[in-house]
């Protein structure tokens with residue numbers, strides 16, 4: 001039976017202008033066999049709407065501009081509201097060390113700072129094993 005490919009929505013959180021990291025990671029996940037939808041810049045409500053429309057397994061949030069503590073937990077909250085908690089959320093970008101645990105407590109599955117290896121990111125995303133029933 002054909003293995004179901006993990007679908008990932010990659011977005012830049014809010015108005016974050018740092019596109020390079022999200023592009024690098026999106027390409028790496030794609031090259032690792034995942035289906036990646038690149039959503040550009042989006043606010044939490046749009047992110048959740050796109051994720052539901054596209055039936056993704058994982059949402060990848062990217063931000064280096066310091067908006068993570070407000071906007072990232074909002075994405076998790078809205079997923080819960082839509083009863084779509086099975087969609088896992090991972091975050092990457094610049095995060096002060098003290099915020100990593102706070103983000104995890106708020107329901108972000110994984111947090112990747114600058115310099116994270118692409119190999120590690122791929123294996124962590126794969127290990128979320130969130131492929132949803134068709």
Ligand code: B12
Pocket residue numbers: 010015016017018019020021022024025059060061062063064065066090091092093094112113114115116117118121
């Ligand atoms: C280039 C750059 C810019 C460019 C961005 C263009 C581009 N190339 O994307 C421009 C000039 C636009 C820019 C603007 C700004 N920048 Co700037 N920028 C940088 C810089 C020098 C490099 C970023 C980069 O491209 N890194 C290379 C990529 C490959 O790495 P990365 O993005 O970190 O991605 C890795 C991980 O973070 C992770 N990752 C990232 N996203 C995701 C997503 C997922 C799902 C996953 C799993 C992993 C993941 O995986 C990647 C691989 O390891 C950094 C300093 C630095 N060395 O990080 C500052 C930096 C990020 N910028 C900073 C600032 C302050 C700004 C501005 C606010 C400046 C200003 N006053 O206008 C604006 C932001 C405006 C906005 N609306 O966002 C600060 C952020 C401080 C903070 N948050 O604490 C930094 C850290 C510089 C500093 N030391 O002060 N910037």
